[in-house]
Amino acid sequence: MTSSIVDVAREAGVSTATVSRALRGLPRVSPSTRRRVLRTAEELAYVISPSASTLVTGRTRTVGVVVPAIQRWFYGQVVAGIDSVLRENDHDLLLYNLADGGGRARFFERMPPRRRVDGVVVVTLPLAEAELDALRDLHVPLALVGVGPSSASDASLVRVDEEEAAAGAVQHLLNLGHRRIGLIAGLAAEPLPFVAAEQRRRGYLRALRRAGVPIDPALDIPGNFEFEGGAQAMAQLLTLADAPTAVFAASDEMALGALRTLQRMGLRVPQDMSVVGFDDHELAALVDLTTVSQGVHAQGATAARHVLAALAGDEAPRASIVPTQLVVRGSTAALR
Amino acid sequence: MTSSIVDVAREAGVSTATVSRALRGLPRVSPSTRRRVLRTAEELAYVISPSASTLVTGRTRTVGVVVPAIQRWFYGQVVAGIDSVLRENDHDLLLYNLADGGGRARFFERMPPRRRVDGVVVVTLPLAEAELDALRDLHVPLALVGVGPSSASDASLVRVDEEEAAAGAVQHLLNLGHRRIGLIAGLAAEPLPFVAAEQRRRGYLRALRRAGVPIDPALDIPGNFEFEGGAQAMAQLLTLADAPTAVFAASDEMALGALRTLQRMGLRVPQDMSVVGFDDHELAALVDLTTVSQGVHAQGATAARHVLAALAGDEAPRASIVPTQLVVRGSTAALR
DNA sequence: CTGAAAGCGCTTACAG
């Protein structure tokens, strides 16, 4: 049905070794031979067998990508970024969507990418030492996206300066005269919290301290990085006797939830409440939300480049900090 | 480094053939031998080489998934659904994100999944005959999600009854007394329109005709399945001298854009304008949007099951119609 | 510049 290298060799009147060299563009093949082989391969619609090639070279031309939940906006963006670079460089993308705690446990226990990938990029997962070891056992280059500077020194790192960016967002509110500033944090009840949740919270605290504004734990509500969580957190903030005049949400999705609650309560943004998000989600522009823009697609692309660089022989793992930018829109205004 | 089947065979004192049989749970291996082999494999941390196995069996235990844009809500959901079934059945997921027209052309020309997958699911792409042929050349089971009943009879099909569902949404508006009903269609300027765009539009037209309501082309605006497109389409509808009192948007994302425009113009929903969407996007509940719920995750899962069934020896391609349901929320009300 | 041959790590008739 499909022809093998032997068919091409026979048809072109050369050995399979020569076909192999000619097709891969290796030197030491005469131009005329190369042409003949190429033409023959074309005629026979020859396509190399990846498994045979992999078996001998050990290279799969495939990169594994591990995400907690592909259906979430952030991960879709990151994967699109990874994919674009991989595709450009003729590599395939093997997707591992953990989905939940069970999926996570199963993944690290069974390590399905074993012997199937040349490299791995793990997105956003704060790895336990055992998990990191399981990944190391793969003996392939590893890149981590969005897990902070603390992690494995033998992996490439791509991240934004979460704390600094969050502090900047809160400083923006302080500059507008706000002093009662609520935080809708990414924190959830999970055993391993996402790094971004912690660090954005730290940035919030830092900005307040720097400004000499007292920290009020009542203003610090977990929102679990979800619309609904953001909506509920906002509602809770509005139950306070001394309610905030501004809110920093650690993600745009939570900010959108907060906006919805405000609208339901008949409160106006920004007149009655200023709101800042984080991400620059597609919807942020639409609802005129002030937010921290982070190049999510770029983070994915960069991680993919790190892995490919390592495969190309780069010794040291790399670390990239993708810049962020406060995008000021209409959801924030000076305290009245 | 990593041990091979030969190591296990030597250590267990049997042939590689026996190791192979024992590990795969084939019959004709004595219980004691099987136990010994299993234990040895465990001790040596033996993991089969997928490429070697694939080379001889032809099976990759991998399914290719082709999507136009993984970062969009719909595709993230579908892929999560596919992944869950694949994972359950010990298959890997090779993701092909076309990203744009160039990516699409490159994909169908080069067919990267060639010899790399046991099956393919293509999501939402209305396939040209040449593209379908390219996929057929893979000689693996094919499942199509959301491309309508017209397509290849040799592929499994998973879809919702787009036209019927859309007609139901519009009928809901008609039942509320609306007669001037706008359509924010998915249509774009692309050469190959998405099937859902066409069919939801058809459902809109059918419902109006059935009710004897005159069709006004001025009420039919393309929105390209995007927030921004929905926002602009709504704005355009509001420029009409005889503006609609209700709008059906062919996706929730467009409906959200429309809601935003209405809010900006100071129009109230549903008092001044009723709005129905399509999808039951996570945000729909949050903004109280009446919409058509379709099980997107389930569509992905079903397609994956179809592919696995075909691999298990099922002869006939299957066709599944996933049910939809109108979810009435607060964005629609009787005409005043 | 080119080819013969070994080998990558499995599975599968075939024989016993």
Added chain:
DNA sequence: CTGAAAGCGCTTACAG
């Protein structure tokens, strides 16, 4: 129930 051997389709020293 078990093993020897061929073979899947490539790549890679090695020799010439």
